[in-house]
Amino acid sequence: MPENLGGNSSIVLRRVTNDDGTFRLVLAGSYTLAALGQRVQTLSTDLVAYATDPELRWDLTGIEQLDDAGAVLLWRAWGSRRPTHLVLRPEHERLFDRMKEAPSAPAPTPRGLLWPITILGKAVFLLWEHSTGLLILIGQVLLDAKYLISHPARIPWREISANLYRTGAQALGITALVGFLIGVVLSFLSSRQLQTFGADIFIINILGISIIRELGPMLAAILVAGRSGSSMTAQLGVMRVTEELDALTVMGIPHSLRLVLPKIMALGIAMPLVVLWTSAVALVGGMVVAEIQLGLSYQFFLNKLPDVVPVANLWLALGKGAVCGMVIALISCHFGLRIKSNTESLGEGTTNSVVTAITVVIIIDAIFAIVFSNVGLK
Amino acid sequence: MTNEECIIEVEGLHTRFGSHVVHEDINLCVRPGEVLVLVGGSGSGKTALMRQMLGLEMPAQGEVRIFGEPLYGHDRKKLQYMRNRCGVLFQKGALFSALSVYDNIALPMRELRTLDEGLIRDLVMLKLKMVDIEPKHASKMPAELSGGMVKRIALARAMALDPELLFLDEPTAGLDPELSEGFVKLIQTMRTELTLTIVMATHDLDTLVALSDRVAVLAEQHIVALGSLREVVGTSHPFVANFFRGERGKKALGNTGDVL
Numbered sequence: 001m002p003e004n005l006g007g008n009s010s011i012v013l014r015r016v017t018n019d020d021g022t023f024r025l026v027l028a029g030s031y032t033l034a035a036l037g038q039r040v041q042t043l044s045t046d047l048v049a050y051a052t053d054p055e056l057r058w059d060l061t062g063i064e065q066l067d068d069a070g071a072v073l074l075w076r077a078w079g080s081r082r083p084t085h086l087v088l089r090p091e092h093e094r095l096f097d098r099m100k101e102a103p104s105a106p107a108p109t110p111r112g113l114l115w116p117i118t119i120l121g122k123a124v125f126l127l128w129e130h131s132t133g134l135l136i137l138i139g140q141v142l143l144d145a146k147y148l149i150s151h152p153a154r155i156p157w158r159e160i161s162a163n164l165y166r167t168g169a170q171a172l173g174i175t176a177l178v179g180f181l182i183g184v185v186l187s188f189l190s191s192r193q194l195q196t197f198g199a200d201i202f203i204i205n206i207l208g209i210s211i212i213r214e215l216g217p218m219l220a221a222i223l224v225a226g227r228s229g230s231s232m233t234a235q236l237g238v239m240r241v242t243e244e245l246d247a248l249t250v251m252g253i254p255h256s257l258r259l260v261l262p263k264i265m266a267l268g269i270a271m272p273l274v275v276l277w278t279s280a281v282a283l284v285g286g287m288v289v290a291e292i293q294l295g296l297s298y299q300f301f302l303n304k305l306p307d308v309v310p311v312a313n314l315w316l317a318l319g320k321g322a323v324c325g326m327v328i329a330l331i332s333c334h335f336g337l338r339i340k341s342n343t344e345s346l347g348e349g350t351t352n353s354v355v356t357a358i359t360v361v362i363i364i365d366a367i368f369a370i371v372f373s374n375v376g377l378k
Numbered sequence: 379m380t381n382e383e384c385i386i387e388v389e390g391l392h393t394r395f396g397s398h399v400v401h402e403d404i405n406l407c408v409r410p411g412e413v414l415v416l417v418g419g420s421g422s423g424k425t426a427l428m429r430q431m432l433g434l435e436m437p438a439q440g441e442v443r444i445f446g447e448p449l450y451g452h453d454r455k456k457l458q459y460m461r462n463r464c465g466v467l468f469q470k471g472a473l474f475s476a477l478s479v480y481d482n483i484a485l486p487m488r489e490l491r492t493l494d495e496g497l498i499r500d501l502v503m504l505k506l507k508m509v510d511i512e513p514k515h516a517s518k519m520p521a522e523l524s525g526g527m528v529k530r531i532a533l534a535r536a537m538a539l540d541p542e543l544l545f546l547d548e549p550t551a552g553l554d555p556e557l558s559e560g561f562v563k564l565i566q567t568m569r570t571e572l573t574l575t576i577v578m579a580t581h582d583l584d585t586l587v588a589l590s591d592r593v594a595v596l597a598e599q600h601i602v603a604l605g606s607l608r609e610v611v612g613t614s615h616p617f618v619a620n621f622f623r624g625e626r627g628k629k630a631l632g633n634t635g636d637v638l
Contacts (some may be wrong), residue, residue: 032572034539072504092571094571101507102503103506103507103513105502106513106517344475
């Protein structure tokens with residue numbers, strides 16, 4: 001009385017009655033993962049149901065193809081031991097032998113009760129690690145700078161110039177676009193407000209002070225932090241992953257001198273220039289809108305600007321740019337050198353670097369605002 | 379005009395990188411159940427040929443058919459089915475660095491969406507046992523592992539779905555001699571249990587001698603020799619002479635004592 005359960009011809013599971021009245025379960029065909037496909041669940045349930053009868057004779061000799069998945073399926077149905085009556089092909093014997101030896105999966109380690117404290121502690125240690133690491137890097141760079149002053153021939157001019165080009169010249173496009181649009185928006189919104197008071201002329205004060213003193217440097221710094229900061233971190237990180245940093249070390253070329261210092265110097269020089277450029281373009285944007293909205297001529301705007309914005313503001317902006325540039329490069333390099341040689345760490349390091357650089361740039365801005373609160377303002 | 383006998387069929391394949399010609403009119407048939415070893419000097423395009431067989435790169439000209447059909451232009455389900463029948467061991471392992479060892483091997487099984495977690499757990503532990511990795515390493519991340527372990531775990535992942543067709547790119551590079559011997563034994567036992575077709579690119583003569591059914595020698599943009607090891611060694615191409623009859627070659631071939 002055969003009952004065929006296999007809808008798929010390649011898998012056969014059939015119960016037959018022997019001559020002596022006992023039952024025999026015949027398995028035949030391909031018991032492989034590819035052949036099982038969607039039938040795994042139903043087959044598994046059927047096998048478990050059959051396995052409840054300890055006297056059942058399992059005949060596996062018909063199985064042509066048996067892979068690990070098929071073997072595990074049977075083994076689980078049997079409750080992790082061989083059934084009493086089992087015939088199978090000799091070449092499949094090994095599969096089940098291996099199953100016997102297979103270790104069980106290790107239990108996941110439970111989270112301790114003190115986990116909030118552990119997490120907090122780890123965060124504190126991480127902060128400490130970063131602070132000391134950054135301090136060591138600054139110290140190293142200062143020592144390198146001192147060395148270079150006494151050995152000017154060893155100044156890495158090529159690296160500095162390459163970095164100047166990458167972080168400065170190539171950033172001009174994006175900073176101009178963003179600066180121009182911010183200038184336009186700021187001018188547009190302010191001019192509408194000023195018109196209601198009849199104080200049109202003050203648009204020059206608002207644009208001049210806000211862009212030159214605050215927005216220009218900040219926009220430039222944030223854009224550069226995102227653009228150059230991430231690329232510096234990723235560059236150092238990839239060099240770690242590909243063991244290029246180690247290659248430099250064994251050649252006796254210090255990382256700080258050849259990789260970190262040129263970046264800091266280049267960004268220290270490039271940033272004030274980028275700040276100047278961003279502010280100028282933003283002012284142009286504002287000027288254009290002022291002309292359209294309020295009818296202020298370009299000539300008048302440019303003549304009036306030096307009168308209402310003390311030149312100290314410009315120096316302040318350039319100083320802010322130089323400091324932000326060097327700090328961005330320092331932070332990016334610090335995070336870049338911390339990256340471990342795997343891709344996971346690379347992504348994480350780059351994200352952390354950019355977030356930290358932008359945060360620190362804003363903190364620096366706040367410090368400048370407080371320290372120079374009575375400079376450049378009438 | 380699909381040849382039924384071939385599990386992989388390469389027909390009139392040309393590869394060019396810019397103006398650099400790597401392959402010129404390559405024709406190759408991989409028969410079911412055999413181990414075909416691709417050998418050739420650096421830059422001879424072993425890896426490029428293998429990548430084209432995997433559908434990772436499109437040949438400039440010609441066609442590659444796997445299981446009698448090209449690896450593109452199918453609907454998603456069909457393509458997935460064809461992909462599931464192939465396992466690949468990449469040269470550097472290519473383990474997913476965001477996943478633990480266990481999850482790396484479990485990933486292809488979970489993607490099937492037919493197996494329950496219990497079954498997957500047993501299967502993963504079985505695969506780990508197969509490549510001789512202790513269960514305590516299952517929860518580690520790939521970054522914490524040595525090169526040899528990465529390779530073995532990558533093999534376990536390649537074998538996760540018990541594929542019919544296995545691609546091995548430099549499988550024994552970076553393994554110590556004992557491990558590569560164990561690796562060779564592993565492949566041999568797998569072949570007794572399953573009808574497994576293997577395409578392998580290797581420089582390792584010991585592996586080649588121990589495993590190969592047929593050898594294809596790539597040089598000067600062509601397959602200059604194709605056949606059993608004995609036949610290939612018998613050909614007169616200078617690369618073959620260098621590769622097999624140099625000091626290293628003699629030693630490896632001498633170990634088996636049957637070829638020359």
